[in-house]
Amino acid sequence: MVPQNNSGPAGLTQYVESCLASELDTNGESTYNNAFKVSLSANYLDITCSRPGTFVLDSLLYKKIEKILTADLFPYITILPSSGMHIVDTNSGDISTARALRFYFKKGVAKRLCFEKLSNCKVISQNNKVYIPLMENYLIDVTDGLPHIALSGMTGSGKTICALVLLQFISQIGNITVIDPKGDPYLMHWANSLGIPYFTPGNKQSDTAFMDLIQRELKKSLDFIQSRQRVLQENPNYKFDPYVLYIDEAMALTVSLPKKIRDSYLGLIDKICLMGRQTNVCLFIASQTFEANTVISSSARDQMGLKILLTPNVNRENCRYLFKELANPESIVIPDDGFSHGKGIIQNTKDGLTLPFLVPQIKDLGGFNNEQQNI
Ligand SMILES: Nc1ncnc2c1ncn2[C@@H]1O[C@H](COP(=O)(O)OP(=O)(O)OP(=O)(O)O)[C@@H](O)[C@H]1O
Ligand SMILES: [Mg+2]
Structure with a gap:
């Protein structure tokens, strides 16, 4: 831990140099003093390694x-998980120190927001911009539209409540339709209390009959996209309010369907994904898995602009569908704040940054007295 009097920029660079000198061990070589020079900027840290050296500058190094920095700088700094080696020109004018390894960071650690009840989750409108606050110092800018959203995690990890929080924010700026094959009581209660169209299988309704209903809803969304496209042809700058189609536990929708029906469903989802962004029609899908062609195709998966994985332990296995580009998932540290649900990682493709994520906590989940209904 960085001692209090040592945490300024000078103390921090010295601390990082000492950590690397003593902890980085390649082939028994342990003396790296003078081999590393650390320099600190507002949101990244550069490590210049003098060449030639006793170790190779490669992705393994x-x-x-990345692993050492992530652990040793917690909780002062959060090193942002990288997708591979990032090397920059130092402009030093000396070939032996002309390159540095760069590590992006955010100050502090992820801090969870806490709301007494769901209806207290309010979007922030500021200087003609609209933001959804998801953590302390972490806002999603939705001024120019909403992204498609993919939310993944094991059963009980907090997907549906995370979705409810996001939907509660979205309900203040646009319209929503909810498809809920499992009939989650919170989701049902919330949608009904706001008069939001809500679809769940009826008593004795077969999977195929329910899917038929859902496909009709998806086709309606496509017609809606096309009607908005016609508006855009007249006025290319027209701004639409978001329309979000949320599917909870999407796997339950497709798992037992014949391939032909599933393929036709996946085709509709693909089309909405491809055509929806321009017209602010968004898909929001929660599922335990995002394996290709189970709940969405791999091309639809690549269109997801906001990706969330809920798990207390991030690893290569649970990252393989939504976060496959992460080079070092095991080293990500998610702060333990004493609340066991809704923790994981989040990525907004607008800035490309992946961060540890703590879903806002809702203290009273029973209180859906949405008195503010300003949809
Ligand atoms: N952000 C949160 N705030 C308050 N309580 C939460 C939160 N997240 C999860 N919980 C609690 O954990 C329970 C399980 O969460 P949730 O139903 O969202 O999990 P899930 O991933 O959707 O599980 P399943 O796969 O069974 O649908 C909730 O009923 C709630 O009691
Ligand atoms: Mg759920």
């Missing part, structure tokens, strides 16, 4: 340094 980058990974090791």
